[in-house]
Amino acid sequence: GAGVSQSPSNKVTEKGKDVELRCDPISGHTALYWYRQSLGQGLEFLIYFQGNSAPDKSGLPSDRFSAERTGGSVSTLTIQRTQQEDSAVYLCASSFIGYGSNEQFFGPGTRLTVL
Amino acid sequence: TQLLEQSPQFLSIQEGENLTVYCNSSSVFSSLQWYRQEPGEGPVLLVTVVTGGEVKKLKRLTFQFGDARKDSSLHITAAQPGDTGLYLCAGWVNTGNQFYFGTGTSLTVIP
Numbered sequence: 001g002a003g004v005s006q007s008p009s010n011k012v013t014e015k016g017k018d019v020e021l022r023c024d025p026i027s028g029h030t031a032l033y034w035y036r037q038s039l040g041q042g043l044e045f046l047i048y049f050q051g052n053s054a055p056d057k058s059g060l061p062s063d064r065f066s067a068e069r070t071g072g073s074v075s076t077l078t079i080q081r082t083q084q085e086d087s088a089v090y091l092c093a094s095s096f097i098g099y100g101s102n103e104q105f106f107g108p109g110t111r112l113t114v115l
Numbered sequence: 116t117q118l119l120e121q122s123p124q125f126l127s128i129q130e131g132e133n134l135t136v137y138c139n140s141s142s143v144f145s146s147l148q149w150y151r152q153e154p155g156e157g158p159v160l161l162v163t164v165v166t167g168g169e170v171k172k173l174k175r176l177t178f179q180f181g182d183a184r185k186d187s188s189l190h191i192t193a194a195q196p197g198d199t200g201l202y203l204c205a206g207w208v209n210t211g212n213q214f215y216f217g218t219g220t221s222l223t224v225i226p
Binding site: 035040044058 | 157
């Protein structure tokens, strides 16, 4: 497709289970971002991939969170041993170049609910 | 403490009214962007401002970047119900490669 896609769109899981969230960025975009958004709030930065450089993981809230980007394209955000406070919408974005004023294109998000 | 604070957090106005949303920081930004997000969707870029004092107009929306590049404002003239959404400022801090989003302003325009 032409835009950023994310799957699943909704995920309901039980506390303590692991979840994987997938992001397919726009082809050719070198930068990929993951954010977390609580209802009606701003975006909380989680992790940033730029080309083949080591990712910026400074926003990950705990060691239960990890992310990979395979082949410079698809990314997976993994949350281990989910907690209720992990419930949020997880947004992925990609841009052509990471620095400066380049536009980030967002996917529709994955709504995660931890029961 | 958020690096980019937006005010007001919530705003509900009648169609046809004017409004201003503010985005403030104690840090200097190399550029600032404004995004709008509708329910169930990701944010969509409205504008990027890069020069201190810069003013950009997009139809009924006017964006301004502060002279010191620490703040920005979004002014909407004659608001319409289609303007309803979450408005987010965002930008790159001048001293590094960190990108931050603001706290968000939820706007509701009542017909």
